[in-house]
Amino acid sequence: MPECVCAALRMATRAVTQIYDDAMRPSGLRVTQYSLLARIARLQPVNAATLEDEMYADQTTLARALKVLEKDGLIRRVPNPDKRVKQIELTQAGRKRLVDARELWAAAQADIVGLIGDAAWKDTRTRLVRLLDAVAER
Amino acid sequence: MPECVCAALRMATRAVTQIYDDAMRPSGLRVTQYSLLARIARLQPVNAATLEDEMYADQTTLARALKVLEKDGLIRRVPNPDKRVKQIELTQAGRKRLVDARELWAAAQADIVGLIGDAAWKDTRTRLVRLLDAVAER
DNA sequence: TATGGATACATGCGTATACATGTTTTATCC
DNA sequence: GGATAAAACATGTATACGCATGTATCCATA
Numbered sequence: 001m002p003e004c005v006c007a008a009l010r011m012a013t014r015a016v017t018q019i020y021d022d023a024m025r026p027s028g029l030r031v032t033q034y035s036l037l038a039r040i041a042r043l044q045p046v047n048a049a050t051l052e053d054e055m056y057a058d059q060t061t062l063a064r065a066l067k068v069l070e071k072d073g074l075i076r077r078v079p080n081p082d083k084r085v086k087q088i089e090l091t092q093a094g095r096k097r098l099v100d101a102r103e104l105w106a107a108a109q110a111d112i113v114g115l116i117g118d119a120a121w122k123d124t125r126t127r128l129v130r131l132l133d134a135v136a137e138r
Numbered sequence: 139m140p141e142c143v144c145a146a147l148r149m150a151t152r153a154v155t156q157i158y159d160d161a162m163r164p165s166g167l168r169v170t171q172y173s174l175l176a177r178i179a180r181l182q183p184v185n186a187a188t189l190e191d192e193m194y195a196d197q198t199t200l201a202r203a204l205k206v207l208e209k210d211g212l213i214r215r216v217p218n219p220d221k222r223v224k225q226i227e228l229t230q231a232g233r234k235r236l237v238d239a240r241e242l243w244a245a246a247q248a249d250i251v252g253l254i255g256d257a258a259w260k261d262t263r264t265r266l267v268r269l270l271d272a273v274a275e276r
Numbered sequence: 277t278a279t280g281g282a283t284a285c286a287t288g289c290g291t292a293t294a295c296a297t298g299t300t301t302t303a304t305c306c
Numbered sequence: 307g308g309a310t311a312a313a314a315c316a317t318g319t320a321t322a323c324g325c326a327t328g329t330a331t332c333c334a335t336a
Contacts, residue, residue, distance in 0.1 A: 005251065009154055010155070068292095197284080198286080224285065
């Protein structure tokens with residue numbers, strides 16, 4: 001594991017992403033798509049800017065991620081008085097896909113948390129929160 | 139910060155990557171390229187498979203990352219008896235680029251570690267090591 | 277020694293990511 | 307009310323990432 005904070009995070013991310021993506025393959029969703037869809041489900045109707053803030057992701061990254069979900073018919077744009085705003089919500093197919101994928105996600109999550117232990121994950125997560133907070137307030 | 143191990147890691151990775159990339163921009167290297175170049179420098183002459191193992195990255199990901207460094211004239215392929223093997227080493231330009239970038243990387247690293255504290259980073263890193271080890275041995 | 281399998285890497289494809297920049301719509305201010 | 311600035315999103319480009327698959331080379335063995 002490298003000393004570089006970024007390289008270390010990227011390495012762990014590569015390893016972990018593969019576990020989730022592999023587990024979730026039958027659902028037709030990658031873990032990134034699942035996470036985004038789940039977030040939309042919680043916040044809907046929600047605009048792109050809100051998701052960007054929540055996810056600490058670039059506007060252009062979100063725009064294209066949303067385009068994929070839209071192409072697959074999992075989300076749709078809802079009319080909005082301010083025509084600049086992309087207000088979105090889940091479609092019926094999106095809700096179904098999310099339900100179908102949830103247990104696959106949960107299995108992968110339980111698998112990984114089981115490997116290191118729940119307390120260790122809670123601790124790791126707290127560390128990531130502090131790191132993100134520090135970077136965000138910089 | 140999400141409960142999902144993967145989403146949490148990706149979020150932190152996005153935030154941290156931007157700090158490094160921003161700091162390193164004058165060098166013409168992204169942090170991912172810098173990390174790879176630095177690793178090659180330590181291991182050279184080294185083949186792609188070794189780097190894959192070290193970085194826990196897919197073979198195809200490495201192949202394309204190397205292609206970029208090669209296109210920029212920072213690494214070159216060295217003759218090898220086994221013609222399947224892509225044995226690589228730094229070029230003169232690669233060594234110079236690495237030296238020039240090193241202090242930019244160090245400044246970003248010091249910046250981030252300074253934000254959370256050295257002890258906190260050591261702890262975080264240990265957590266990431268355990269996570270990676272657990273996933274790798276799964 | 278011919279050949280089938282294994283090894284090491286390359287390529288096609290699609291998503292993830294972000295910078296620079298463009299477009300559309302709304303808000304502001306004289 | 308019109309010019310201008312700001313807000314919100316879209317697009318061009320390039321790298322990061324990995325699955326499925328292809329290609330070249332090497333090795334083992336009949």
